[in-house]
Amino acid sequence: MSNNHHNENDHGGHPSFLAHHFSSPQQQYDAGKLGIWLFLVTEVLFFSGLFCAYAVYRFNHPEIFRYAHFFLDTTMGAINTVVLILSSLTIAWAVRAVQLNQRRLAVGMLVVTLLCAAAFMVIKYIEYTHKFHMGLTWGESFAPSAEALREVLGEAHGEVLEKPANLHLFFSIYFCMTGLHGIHVLAGIGVIIWMIVRTARGDFSSEYFGPVEYTALYWHIVDLVWIFLFPLLYLID
Amino acid sequence: MSTTNYLTCSKGWKSWFLTLDHKRIGVMYLTAVLSSFALGGLFALAVRLELFQPGQQFMDPTTYNRMFTLHGAVMVFLFIIPSIPAAFGNFVLPIMLGAQDVAFPRLNLASFYLWMAGAVFFLVSLLGGGIETGWTFYTPYSTTTADSSVVSALMGVFVLGFSSIFTGMNFIVTIHQMRPKGMTWFKMPLFLWAIYGTALIQVLATPVLGITGLLLIVERVAHIGVFDPALGGDPVLFQHFFWFYSHPAVYIMILPAMGIVSELIAAGSRKEIFGYRFIAFSSIAIAILGFLVWGHHMFTSGQSVAASVVFSALTFTVAIPSAIKVFNWLSTMYKGAIVLNTPMCYGLSFISLFGIGGLTGLFLGTLSVDIHLHDTYFIVAHFHYVMMGSTAVAFMGGLHYWWPKMFGKMYNEALARVCCLFVFIGFNLTFLPQFVLGTRGMPRRYFDYPERFQFLHQLSTIGAVMLFITFFVMFSYLLHSLVRGKPAPMNPWGANTNEWKCSSPPPFNNFDVPPPMENPYDHTNLVFDEKLGGYRAKQVINS
Amino acid sequence: MSSHDNETPGATHAHIAPISTLMGTFIALLVLTVVTVVVRSIDLGSMNIMIAMMIATIKAGLVAAYFMHLAYDGGFIRVAFFASIIFMGLFLGFALLDTSEYQDTIQWHETLKAKVPTEGSAADHGK
Amino acid sequence: MLVQMLTLANAVVAATTGEGFWFPEQASTVAGSVDFVYDLILWICTIAFVGIMLAMLILVVRFRKSKVLVPQPSPTHNDILEISWTVIPSIVLVVLFYVGAVKYIDMRESPADTYDIYVTGRKWSWSFEYPNGYTDAALHVPKDRNVRLMMQSEDVLHSMFIPSFRTKMDVVPGRYTSLWFNATQTGTFDIFCAEYCGQNHSMMRAQVVVHEQAEFDKWLAEASDYIAKLPPEEAGKKVFETSGCKQCHSVDGSKGIGPTFKDLFGSTVTLSDGSKIVAEENFIRESIYEPKAKVVAGYNPVMPTYEGKMNAEQMRVLFAYMKSLSAQGGAAP
Structure with a gap:
């Protein structure tokens, strides 16, 4: 009994990647997969708060959203959507490559995913700085400059639309949603880098590829949230 | 029988603070939540003493407001929510399954440190002057009050939320994936069904608390206006956010307590539990129905009539599974061999206090009556009957039940039973008068009150002092038992769940070979052995 | 599983x-x-x-x-994922139902707030 | 039948425990039915609870064992039993929901012909504006008439709670909430704030005075005319008491949320930026309309503005009152 090593898997011994309290790699893989899915469930509900705030204000004050959407750059949003979809493809491909022991292909796919993630953040950065520059910030600090209003709205819209009260609420929600999503992208970048290192080092194989798949699942949920954010924020009207 | 166990297998502070063993993590949680209970209790005592007479006794209104806020926040977030799942759940869940550990031991340790981080944030806000928003953080008070400690308290809530989520995730995966051969769903002890239901709520509800806390921090720091009416926001929307988590959280508190009581009653009656499947499924039903009723906290808050009516109807549905449990516990005792040991006393105490707590919920679910009772002492009494009278009493029951297993020592039974009785009396003395106070119109969170309420407040304060002394005695004899207690037998109560099939305290590995997976409530094969001071199987199986 | x-x-x-x-x-x-x-x-x-x-x-x-x-x-993963969507829908649904029900009391307040309250202004309060 | 039995049972309880053991007196049309439903639930709960406790005690006494611990064989489940203790409570609960919801809808949706009073809640006082524009710190209402309170808050959440009327409604900033009642007894009853609102939450109390209709009309006419009728100091005192000054400014020299009015008028005060200023009409007028412009040292800038809420007449008599409290201002009190 003083012997702490457990001896259920005598035949064949323990593979090095198998943690002591699991009885088989399959059990470890299934546990990890269920775990990451439960985490994704919490992510969905975490974002649900922001979607709820969005829905409540959009439903009750559609005029704010109609007016505010002119300030968003649909092209940038669309490019970012495509970039994220591409990254989803490449990371799914990376999982396939690891499962088939194609180590170099896997690293390549992960690197492309990483580049896409970086591109997304760069575009986001451009959008954000532009907004700050025009004074289009959240809540109390919201103070769009007159030129900004004219520049964006143009003559036509500027005259037709009356500026609604509490316009800042849209930008509060916009920054909360894209900001929280951006934080998730940043976290994803960190994890993907770690996965590139581990894959290149040869940690993974057709026997053991859980972590890459878990990362991919996380990355897909980041993409999934953006799939909803894009029409909700950029494609109003 | 081995001489090394999980307590003695390794030494040094590192072997504790960096441990991945679920039992040690459970013990660390136990220490932590008991300290929080003591801290929260001190705040409560201060509040009760201040209310002994109308007017100012020894603190000003702001200090009083901080006291009740901290009492609520510490008790809810640091004590009740993690108490049973994180401390006892961690300790017994894998052993009850016959597994070696939870699915993710590192995540388990991480969630303990997240708890610690949350506690530190609370301490920071305490040292920074405390918070006086009420534990509910209703806007716009919480976003406009001058107290800057609100942000650190909210950070604490956010971090504690993630601690709770990770614990829940870990338990769900453990129950799904780590059951050894032969341990089927319906051979799981009812405590595990309750923990499973709790974990579902933790995973599905707590993220909303996270985002609520985050939005509130952003609201306070950057004034985004989502909840602030001065900026076009909606304070009632905040209440929806808050109660979407905080009502299910009530079931995070009570479900595991019900699970413990199922164990206590079965072991104390030495009989197979009555209606196993009904109790098991009622846990899951409570977990799911608990999500549908949050609006009953908002009947007078400006919520629309339509929403209130729907929420009231849904609220009554939760009463059914709770009632089912109570009836099944009583039926379990029928033709049993009831032993009034300390855990069983706590079990019986739970049934009566939960009876009152649950039944008074009917007054509050009934819309027209709730209008009068809402935000009065009636509510205070009701939720203390559920949270303290039920959850904390079940926690104490669990503590006395598993104490011999956790530390291998027996406490003084006679003293423990006396304390159990005094907890019961002190508790009722504190909170029964509050039902009357509330119905007579005494609002909650009042620093001062009209003189006609004084007598009932005084009864309540006397009860609180009595409770405080009793808990002090309880902790004293428990600590004393660690040093001087008799060694505990393997199975002191004659229960048949798996944790009683390994030594007390359990070995590091729990089981070298998983125990035979039998009906966890079949006590017929166990006999009392005077020499052991506990129970053993009828035929000794030599291994 | x-x-x-x-x-x-x-x-x-x-x-x-x-x-x-x-x-x-x-x-x-x-x-x-x-x-x-x-x-x-x-x-x-x-x-x-x-x-x-x-x-x-x-x-x-x-x-x-x-x-x-x-x-x-299959199995529990699918259940869990759909559960998250259902509970999100529940949250959004009730919040939306309730807030839209009482919107009129907010709009009414906004209209009244726009006027400068003076002595006797109560006479023209009213829906 | 059931109702009669209950009423009888309630009467017995009331006779033995003294009138109003549970509730304050019933002073509105809804109070009776709320109390009735409360008593109904109380009886259901008492019977259920006593039943459970008796069952538990009997079981403990009957089956308690001291040493020989062998349970007797007995069934481990019984579906008929389970179904019956699921269905019977369900029926009771449906009844409770129904009686509660019907009355609730009635209490929330006000009848057509109401006498409207506008209520403002602020930290930490109430004010009540009558249809003629007169504002008072107490709520006066006519008896036997449907009264509707239209409520708004200037700062945080409050809640209007009148125990004797069995009614309560939160006052939410940024919108109007309403509450109606029909008082059935003349007299004075308590108003509490039931939603936590900060430091002096428990002091945020007021009174509702119920008059006969004729008396009410007389009271309103007299009260509305106070500035013309009363001497300026007394009228000013009334402004002081009804506009919410009283909650933060004392008149006896004790330190409150704001500076005391005793000996304030005409004295020299130090501001938070260190400068000194004489507290005379101009400074005080500015402090009332723009409270955050100049703050007296040692106090927080928490006072709400009274721009639009206090007119020149009211301010004139308020100054008179303040002068009467101040040694420098002339007549010492």
Whole structure:
């Protein structure tokens, strides 16, 4: 009994990647997969708060959203959507490559995913700085400059639309949603880098590829949230 | 029988603070939540003493407001929510399954440190002057009050939320994936069904608390206006956010307590539990129905009539599974061999206090009556009957039940039973008068009150002092038992769940070979052995 | 669950997505993105948001089903994922129902606030 | 039948425990039915609870064992039993929901012909504006008439709670909430704030005075005319008491949330930026309309503005009152 090593898997011994309290790699893989899915469930509900705030204000004050959407750059949003979809493809491909022991292909796919993630953040950065520059910030600090209003709205819209009260609420929600999503992208970048290192080092194989798949699942949920954010924020009207 | 166990297998502070063993993590949680209970209790005592007479006794209104806020926040977030799942759940869940550990031991340790981080944030806000928003953080008070400690308290809530989520995730995966051969769903002890239901709520509800806390921090720091009416926001929307988590959280508190009581009653009656499947499924039903009723906290808050009516109807549905449990516990005792040991006393105490707590919920679910009772002492009494009278009493029951297993020592039974009785009396003395106070119109969170309420407040304060002394005695004899207690037998109560099939305290590995997976409530094969001071199987199986 | 009951030790079984599935999903997602941008320029009133949400849901479904292997992983994972969507719907639904019900009391307040309150202004309070 | 039995039972309880053991007196049309439903639930709960406790005690006494611990064989489940203790409570609960919801809808949706009073809640006082524009710190209402309170808050959440009327409604900033009642007894009853609102939450109390209709009309006419009728100091005192000054400014020299009015008028005060200023009409007028412009040292800038809420007449008599409190201002009190 003083012997702490457990001896259920005598035949064949323990593979090095198998943690002591699991009885088989399959059990470890299934546990990890269920775990990451439960985490994704919490992510969905975490974002649900922001979607709820969005829905409540959009439903009750559609005029704010109609007016505010002119300030968003649909092209940038669309490019970012495509970039994220591409990254989803490449990371799914990376999982396939690891499962088939194609180590170099896997690293390549992960690197492309990483580049896409970086591109997304760069575009986001451009959008954000532009907004700050025009004074289009959240809540109390919201103070769009007159030129900004004219520049964006143009003559036509500027005259037709009356500026609604509490316009800042849209930008509060916009920054909360894209900001929280951006934080998730940043976290994803960190994890993907770690996965590139581990894959290149040869940690993974057709026997053991859980972590890459878990990362991919996380990355897909980041993409999934953006799939909803894009029409909700950029494609109003 | 081995001489090394999980307590003695390794030494040094590192072997504790960096441990991945679920039992040690459970013990660390136990220490932590008991300290929080003591801290929260001190705040409560201060509040009760201040209310002994109308007017100012020894603190000003702001200090009083901080006291009740901290009492609520510490008790809810640091004590009740993690108490049973994180401390006892961690300790017994894998052993009850016959597994070696939870699915993710590192995540388990991480969630303990997240708890610690949350506690530190609370301490920071305490040292920074405390918070006086009420534990509910209703806007716009919480976003406009001058107290800057609100942000650190909210950070604490956010971090504690993630601690709770990770614990829940870990338990769900453990129950799904780590059951050894032969341990089927319906051979799981009812405590595990309750923990499973709790974990579902933790995973599905707590993220909303996270985002609520985050939005509130952003609201306070950057004034985004989502909840602030001065900026076009909606304070009632905040209440929806808050109660979407905080009502299910009530079931995070009570479900595991019900699970413990199922164990206590079965072991104390030495009989197979009555209606196993009904109790098991009622846990899951409570977990799911608990999500549908949050609006009953908002009947007078400006919520629309339509929403209130729907929420009231849904609220009554939760009463059914709770009632089912109570009836099944009583039926379990029928033709049993009831032993009034300390855990069983706590079990019986739970049934009566939960009876009152649950039944008074009917007054509050009934819309027209709730209008009068809402935000009065009636509510205070009701939720203390559920949270303290039920959850904390079940926690104490669990503590006395598993104490011999956790530390291998027996406490003084006679003293423990006396304390159990005094907890019961002190508790009722504190909170029964509050039902009357509330119905007579005494609002909650009042620093001062009209003189006609004084007598009932005084009864309540006397009860609180009595409770405080009793808990002090309880902790004293428990600590004393660690040093001087008799060694505990393997199975002191004659229960048949798996944790009683390994030594007390359990070995590091729990089981070298998983125990035979039998009906966890079949006590017929166990006999009392005077020499052991506990129970053993009828035929000794030599291994 | 408990698929580990009949495993061969050492091996891990999981679905491997064929390249055709991955590429097909990717192209479908791109097409739907284009569709959602184009549809927006056609004015359909309140239907616009419904269509946009429907397209987004289809896209999300594709990602979940094929990239995330939900089409192959059955059981509890699927239950958990749909549970998260259902509970999110519950949260949104009730919050939306309630806030829209009492909107009039907010609008009324806004209109009254716009006027400078003076002595006797109560006379013209009223719905 | 059931109702009669209950009423009888309630009467017995009331006779033995003294009138109003549970509730304050019933002073509105809804109070009776709320109390009735409360008593109904109380009886259901008492019977259920006593039943459970008796069952538990009997079981413990009957089956308690001291040493020989062998249970007797007995069934481990019984579906008929389970179904019956699921269905019977369900029926009771449906009844409770129904009686509660019907009355609730009635209490929330006000009848057509109401006498409207506008209520403002602020930290930490109430004010009540009558249809003629007169504002008072107490709520006066006519008996036997449907009264509707239209409520708004200037700062945080409050809640209007009148125990004797069995009614309560939160006052939410940024919108109007309403509450109606029909008082059935003349007299004075308590108003509490039931939603936590900070430091002096428990002091945020007021009174509702119920008059006969004729008396009410007389009271309103007299009260509305106070500035013309009363001497300026007394009228000013009334402004002081009804506009919410009283909650933060004392008149006896004790330190409150704001500076005391005793000996304030005409004295020299130090501001938070260190400068000194004489507290005369101009400074005080500015402090009332723009409270955050100049803050007296040692106090927080928490006072709400009274721009639009206090007119020149009211301010004139308020100054008179302040002068009467101040040694420098002339007549010492």
